[in-house]
Amino acid sequence: MSTATAPSDAAVPEITDIGYGRVFAGFYDRLFPQDGSADRTAxxxxxxxxxxxxxxxxxxxxxxAVPLARLTGEVVGVDSSPEMLERLRAAVDGSGAAVTPVHGDIRTYDDGDRYGLVYCVCGTMSLVLDPAGQRAAVARAARHLAPGGTLVVETHNPGFVRTLHEGLSRTSFFAPYPEPGTGLQTYSTLLAEQNLWHTSHLLHEPGGTRIGTEVTRLTTPEDIDAYATDAGLERVSLHGDWSGAPFVAAQSPVHISRFVRAAVRPERS
Structure with a gap:
């Protein structure tokens, strides 16, 4: 079992929370169509x-984390958002999944434990808006790996985002959901000089519309690869989705990089 707890108040770095959970926690899970994608990722x-x-x-x-825990056992889940962690605790209570919620900053978190798998998915890495912070997060992730352990990072593909914009700095798009009268409308702005992507999401449901805005850094596979290399890891695969499709620079919505410690290398895919 993991002993993922804060060491002592004096040793705990400040946890910086950008407020993402205050905006999205109440409808975060509804932003993702209930199409089995979470189970495929897990x-x-x-x-x-x-x-x-x-x-x-x-x-x-x-x-x-919840579906992964059903497949592999214990998962420790770190997040800077108290609101998100409250939702996680409710999910754990309802499912009995072996997931331990921990309040922490992914750039500084250190519980002293080592893990076979460390992962950062669903665009979380791009919510860290500066390269130094992203580099610190990957370095911390690498530090938590057991010998032969695996690090997986998934985030938005800047090439695909630019393709969506078709040369425009601002655009909008709508994704209908299977349920009648539901869908996600997004107003999207590329802040090219700052290498940032600003999006406002409107979730339309029969009971009303909920709105959330986020800013993310346009983070390339090469960025993640450089951070991981500096942390002593080696990339063994790069995919464009969770079914194993190859990454295509202008077409893949996301990029998924898998790294390992050099001591043990899995078969490449």
């Missing part, structure tokens, strides 16, 4: 997991 992570407990950086409501 299944792929489970296939890459060499064993032992797992650590999720940016666990949110447990959308991935």
């Amino acid at each position: 299944a792929t992570l489970a296939a890459w997991h060499p064993g032992g407990p797992a650590l999720e950086l940016g666990v949110g409501t447990g959308r991935i």
Whole structure:
């Protein structure tokens, strides 16, 4: 079992929370269509997991951690948002999943434990808006890996975002959901000089519309690869989705990088 607890008040760094959970926690899970995508993500992570407990950086409501725990056992989930962690605790209570919620900052978190799998998915890494902060988060993730452990990072693909914009700095798009009268409308702005992506999401449901705005850093696979290399890791696969499709620079909505410690290398895919 993991001993994921804060060491002591004097040793705990300040936890910086950007307020994402205050905006999105109440409808975060509704932003993702109930199409089995979370289970597919968990299944792929489970296939890459060499064993032992797992650590999720940016666990949110447990959308991935809960199904992963059913497949592999214990998951420690770190998040800076008290609101997201409250939702996670409710999900754990309701499911009995072996997920331990921990309040922490992914750039500085250190529980002294080592994990077979550390992962940061669903665009969490891009919510860290500066390269130094992203580098620190990947370095912390690498520090938590057991020998032969696996790190997985997934975030938005800047090439796909630019393709959506078709040369415009501002655009909007609508994704209908299967339920009648529901869908997600997004107003999107590229802040090219700052390398940032500003989006406002309107979730339309029969009971009303909920709105959330976020700013993310346009983070490339090369960025993540450089951070991981500096942390002593080696990339063994790069995919464009959780089914294992190859990454295509201008077409893949996300990029998913898998890294390992050099001591043990899985078969490339």
